[in-house]
Amino acid sequence: MKRIASLLLIIAAISISASGALKGKVIYVNPGHGGWTANDRPIATINHEVMDTLGFFETKTNLWKGLELRRRLEKAGARVVMSRTRNGYVTAGQKNATALDRPETYCDENGQQQLTTLQTIAMNVDSVNPDYFISLHSNATGGDDGKLCNYLVLVYRGETGNDYAKGSIARAEQAYPIIWDNPLTVWTSSSPEKPFITGDLTWMGATPPGNPNALGYKGYLGVLKHRVPCFLAEGSFHSYQPERQRLLNRDYCRFEALRFYHAINAWFGGKPDKEGHIVGTVKSATEHFEHPLYKYVKDSDDQWLPINGAMVYLVNRDGVKVRGYHTDGEYNGFFSFYDVKPGKYTVMVEKPGYESITMPVVVKGNEITCVKPRMNKK
Template sequence: MKKRNNFLLVLLIIPTLILAQQRTDFSGLKFCIDPGHGGHNPANDRHVVPDPGINFWESESNFQKALLLDTLLKQKNAWVILTRYTNDYPDDSQEPSLSARAAIANANNVHFFHSIHSNATGGTNTGTNYTLLLFRGYDNQPVFPDAKTMSSYISPQIKNHLRTSTSYVRGDWSFYPDWGTAGLGVLRPLQMPGQLSEGSFHDYFPETRRLMNQSYRKMEAFAIMKAFMQFYNVVPDTFGIIAGIQTDADSLKPKNGTIVKLLPENRVYTGDYYNNGFYMFDFVPPTPHTVKFETPNYVFDSSTVNVNPNGLHFVDKSLIINIPPVVTATQPVNNDTAFRVTNYIGIRFSRAMDTSSVRLAFSITPSINGSFTWLSGGSLLFFFPSQPLNYDTWYTLKIDSTAKSTGGITIDGNGDGIPGDPFILRFKTQSQPTSVKDQLVYPEKFELYQNYPNPFNPETIIQFDLPESEFVVLKVFDTYGKEVKTLINENLGAGRYSIKFDASNLASGIYFYKIFTSKFSKVNKMILMK
């Protein structure tokens, strides 16, 4: 009896020893990879349109990740089977059911099953983007303990490779308490350890756009493979990965069609046009490398990366456009000879400006004090004189050559394509009035003007006239008539007023602004486009 107990003890220890021994690859191991959903069927797929003309389907993203993971695992001598080898089903009934997917794993007696998915909030997602791994069972009572262990490796790996906000590992019975012990249908019939990954949130538009990129999908495939290697104690790879996101320094938006080079191998990565700015180099030797950013019309730049064995290196880059900013429109126009003395001055630049440099470079002769207001992300400047301008007077507005864009490129004042010269605007004010009525610098009637710019994002100017002192209420409403903002609620003297409305916390759409006085009311429509 004692000998038999010792024999059983040896049998229990042997699998642990085999698992603990360091492997060179996955030889002898079998995996079943399940690309979640399938078939571009809205009934059981997830369809998101982050931008016009860009269609994200979770089924396609999952399928591409599975194909990439299949290749990576087979390169390390794993035996791999997918639960589906297409994402096009003439008849939705041909798409494998959840139980059929598990049956493929059971029939092939695989060692591990993994189902690939991405997540969604089900509403308007403005920032949720974490990684979630689910195994069968309760949080602290897994049906297959190895599934929880594997999940604890996969979850942080995906987080690190996709740079999600955080990562979680949960049992499906705990995560979906209303389901009891039914749990996830794809895990329920499994006869071996298995887990389901929700790598990131496909309804968070910045992530949606990245998930359209095949190299970004490969990052998740690498993450899952590395977790498998951790679990089975496979010798880590010596190569590293260099990846990142490139944004326009002025707009702060990801840049399309970028060109990135990796030296000394002289590998070239050409960015896609899905508004993600992503690039990636894999299988990079563990030696010093230079990443060169050579996107046309942008200042060439480079970064040095000391690649570590099995290292994951991110090099994000803010690209500075090398075309100097110019003035594209003004109020008044150059050489205007009848500019109203009570009007404001407006200047639109070709892109976002360094506002402090413009303020220092700004001057008007004859000199007049006033205030600056910036809109459209720093590309639209309004100057509001503190008092009416002089009648019948020529003014010269100058923005000196020291003014520069947010990317640091100095202004091209004369529009010849060469930076470093000032912008000059000359205009003449209206002639001296010839009657008492004309001499009034105050408005002659109540008026509410159309906001400018319109459409706008996220700021605009609302202007109105008061011919006399009044208690004024100016409010903004949505299309349902719900008040979203009170801009003015006070006594004001006669004059022209310009109010800045900031809609940063509002959703895109149509809004109405209405002015109320004891003698006047009016409503105008404006469009917020984010």
């Protein structure tokens, strides 16, 4: 009897320590889109023509976010299921398919099935029945590229104020301020105080309760038609051109994934990260940037020329350069130092033709420190 009691105590202790953490949780990540077709949101950027796979394709940026989110979740002990792990998969028979596309019935080299049709994904989610589901996207203003419009939208299945999968609104409300917290972008509306969280039917102006899918779930967005409480995130607007230039940088997409990770980890009451992170943008202190594909919000940070090819160093207290980042050539000036030990550092920026700068930064565990060095011409 005594032995049984102590066994029970041990079991109770284990379940207490495991409850609330990410360990053992199943998270389903759906990077939106999938193919290299005209329907996968290709748009011209400063250096790339439309349909250039090195340029902007929402297919690609959604996958970058998804893979990084998976990496962080798995590191924290979660089991992650992804609808796809590759770009270039389309529905069999897709009339816009390019030579880079393959039908979704193919697997990747690890045997992972690639799912891209919304109904297949929804049915898969319903059968996996994960603890958390998220669909990753960015947004666009219809047919009006370059509009000065950039905000965060979280969409759940149902009508605004009435989530058809109960618990969806609670998840979106918890995540919103964490995902919104990006001082490197220029939000044109929405804030943690006025979050843009909406039911898909209300958002699309459709009549509730919407059409049922094969499983009988009603709503608007095909990918949300399953039993799991969840939301789809339009992380920012890629039709806001300076934001599109930032999204071309994979580490900028990782920054969004990091915020999703923080939100999901906090939702399950997981341990905060021991390490912290630095993100930033290097821009000119005096030069404006004018380009037909770079319409920016007046008087915002986006008015300043992003410095391509700047060298950014993270210097520790002993004066040792512990990390380095070379800003890309895509007119975003973005740099990042992820998973840095907490402490005091200096960020040092160099670029030929400009005066070098140093800025003190403090890294704190589980926090993202944001710096915006501005360079003066020599």
